[in-house]
Amino acid sequence: MIKKRKVRTKAQYPQPGPAQLGLSPREVCAVSGMGLTTVREAIKSGLLPARRIGKKRQVILRADVEAFLQNLPAHAAEAR
Numbered sequence: 001m002i003k004k005r006k007v008r009t010k011a012q013y014p015q016p017g018p019a020q021l022g023l024s025p026r027e028v029c030a031v032s033g034m035g036l037t038t039v040r041e042a043i044k045s046g047l048l049p050a051r052r053i054g055k056k057r058q059v060i061l062r063a064d065v066e067a068f069l070q071n072l073p074a075h076a077a078e079a080r
Contacts, residue, residue, distance in 0.1 A: 022059040025050075031062075032069060042068065 023031065025039045028048075032039075042048035043058065048068045050058045 021062055022051075023062060023065065025058055025060065028060050028065055032065060 020027075025036060025043070028034070028039050029036050034042075039048065043050045043060070048060060049064045050060045053059055
């Protein structure tokens with residue numbers, strides 16, 4: 001029997017508290033509205049700094065998330 005993998009939607013990601021400094025990649029998704037793949041790609045490319053705790057756990061500082069979002073290019077509206 002093949003076991004089905006449970007897929008979470010953004011609404012099911014854990015919601016961090018306002019005073020929480022370190023966020024998991026899923027919590028970054030909940031705070032920023034970005035998808036998990038986008039967050040992981042930003043970490044892998046070095047655009048979003050992440051720290052490791054142990055072998056697997058990644059922690060992203062809230063300040064780094066805010067700086068990452070501030071440095072994204074602004075979207076210009078198309079002229080019609």
